[in-house]
Amino acid sequence: MKTIENNTVGIIGLGLMGGAIAMALRSGGLIPPGSRGQILGCDIDEDTLAAARADGMIDEGFTSPEPILKGCDMIFLCLNPATLLEFMEKRMGDFRSGTLLTDIAGIKGPIVEAMETTLRDDLDFIPGHPMAGSEKGGYNNAKKCDFHGKNYILTPLRRNKRENLEFLKTLIYRMGFGRITCTTAEEHDRKIAFTSQLCHVIAAALIDCESDQEITRFGGGSFEDLTRIAMLNIPMWTEIFLENRVELLRRIEQFEGSLDKIKGFIAGKQKEELQETLRIVRNRRAAMG
Amino acid sequence: MKTIENNTVGIIGLGLMGGAIAMALRSGGLIPPGSRGQILGCDIDEDTLAAARADGMIDEGFTSPEPILKGCDMIFLCLNPATLLEFMEKRMGDFRSGTLLTDIAGIKGPIVEAMETTLRDDLDFIPGHPMAGSEKGGYNNAKKCDFHGKNYILTPLRRNKRENLEFLKTLIYRMGFGRITCTTAEEHDRKIAFTSQLCHVIAAALIDCESDQEITRFGGGSFEDLTRIAMLNIPMWTEIFLENRVELLRRIEQFEGSLDKIKGFIAGKQKEELQETLRIVRNRRAAMG
Known part of the structure; x- marks a missing residue:
């Protein structure tokens, strides 16, 4: 790969994450205005493209992906999981040979499986998941999406080229992320079912x-923190919940088991057992940092 | 009551909230250094008293409450609920006639009940609950306890004097709180079981x-937000969970019902029903502000 300043980078989908990636590349000085490299954006919404151009976050914007698929060294595919799979199936023939692709989907199993078997030999696709979302979606909220110090998960394919993986990792750190974890799609989906999907289900259930609606008069921060993410992107989360349902259901049941145990201690006025559980929880959470 | 600048205010218990109240009175300029009013602190821990004196947050500190009970116009009782009830029973004879008392306990039923029947006729006690805690306890964390714009609940006794209630409300706003709700102890305990205690139980169960402990590599903010409060003050929360267990158990069961419904939609791949529930949740949370 050329150094990032000299790359033409495409972003398919200028929503919250696509927009935030454009901003990290441009405002973060990785592909500054006037460099040999360019940032090209594709979105179905013309107002979004106009806003991104006006902000200087993309050099050119397109409602159709062809110019990006033909003209980029690297492409961020910022689409919901099912849309991404459809896109790859439909557009597989259109990419320029040698392009490095990566995605941002919150579930990795189906994507890794599809790419291991259907990706063209002359393309490289490194599946990824930037853990830096927000309950407020869309390009207009992209600037609130702070990458600084956040986690980024990569679930490489067996065939990924080492130099592309190193290039992407360097790029991710330069965009501001604090920690990259390389793992399998299976581990990603298992862990994310807990840290992300279960938390969203809990917030929704609360x-x-x-x-x-006046309950917030009695809020002291906990309720607000636990339910902020209840303002979720409905199509995306419905898709992720259903797609990862086996792991998610297992996690919901684990959580129900723990909740039931604590409920039992409270109902039975079992002060010692309750305190001991809270002590373990407190120490464990503190160790998690 | 005299204007606040001329009051001698006592704080029994210089933990997180007692310390934060001292700071709001002193740093907030309500009882500035050199004013006729004074801030007196009582704590069992001498290091805490020394720190609060060194910080200039109290004028005098005592390990025994007598000088405060005898010498103050107003006293904040910043003790855990059971300790507060024991303290009031033991010290009822020691207060100076006419003193205005208030507390900060997170459960109000037992306190209102005890004070309605046992409070001396020449004292006024206005039960209160500042909704501005933190998972990090103790005087050393008091400066992180931000009152600005937060909720404060008062559950007045039938006998509270109108002028004392107005005085306390003015003081609360001047300490930085944004909204005061006056209600019954029953409503407080019912609502708080949801906004606070249930949220802490959920965080602990998660x-x-x-x-x-490496699960945080897969965290993107939701998990961190939902479990921050799992680092809880064990004796205080055990007491509150058990004391308010009837309401709390009812709330846990309500939550389990909602969780079970969402789980059922996911297990049954009921996309429409899931989306409809998430839509209602999203709108409701948005309306809560």
Whole structure:
């Protein structure tokens, strides 16, 4: 790969994450205005493209992906999982030979499986998941999406070229991320079912069981923190919940088991057992940092 | 009551909240150094008293409460609920006649009940709950306790004097709080079981069901937000969970019902029903502000 300043980077989908990646590349000085490299954006929404051009975050914007697929050294595919799989199937013939591809989908199993078997030999696709979302979606909220110090997961394919993997890792750190974890799609989906999907299900359930909008008069921060993510992107999360349902259901059941145990201690006024559980929890959470 | 600048205010218990109240009174300029009013602190820990004196947050510190009970116009009782009830029973004879008392306990039923029946006729006690805690306890963390814009709940006794209630409300706003809700102890305990205690139980259950400390490599903010409060003050929360267990158990069961419903939609791949629930949740949370 050429150095990043000399790359033409395409972004398919200028939503929250696509927009934030454009901003990290441009405002972060990786592909500054006037460098040999360029940032090209594709989105179905013309207003989004106009906004990104006006902000100087992309050099050119397109409602159709062809110019990007033909003209880029590297492409960030910032689409929901199912849309990404459809896109790859439909557009596989259109990419320029040698292009490095990466995605941002919150579930990796189906994507790794599809790319291991259907990706063209002359392309390299490194599946990734930047852990830096926000409950507020869309390009207009992209600038609130802070990459600094955040986690980024990569689930490389067996065939990924070492130099491309190193190039992408360097790029991710230069975009501001603090930690990259390389793992399998299976481990990603298992762990994310807990840290992300289960948390979103819990937030939704908390709001589902209370209809009083004045309840926030009694909020002291905990309720607000636990339910912020209840304002979720419905199509994306529905897709992720259903696609990763086996792992997610297993995690919900684990959580229900723990909740039931604590409920039992409270119901039985088992002070010692309750304190011992809270002590383990406190120490464990502290160790998690 | 005299204007606040001329009051001698006592704080029994210089933990997180007692310390934060001292700081709001002193640094917030309500009882500035050199004013006729004074801030007196009582704590069992001499190092805490020394730190609060060195910081200029109290004018005098005592390990025994007598000088405060005899010498103050107003006293903040910053003790855990059971300790507060024991303290009031033991010290009822020691207060100076006419003193205005208030507390900060996170459960109000037992306190209102005890004070309605046992409070001396010549004292006024306005039960309160500042909704501005933190998972990090103790005087050393008090400066991180931000009152600005936060909720404060008051559950007045039938006998509270109107002028004392107005005085306390003005003081609370001047300490930085953004909204005061006056309600019954019953409503407080019912609502707080949801916004606070249930949230703490959920956070604890989330950590209880995952022992992998490296799980934070897969965190993107949701997990961190939902489990921050799992680092809880064990004696205080054990007491609150058990004391308010009837309401808390009811809330846990409501939450389990909602969780079970969402789990069912995921298990049954009921996309429409799942999306509809998430839509209601999203709108409701947005309306909560």
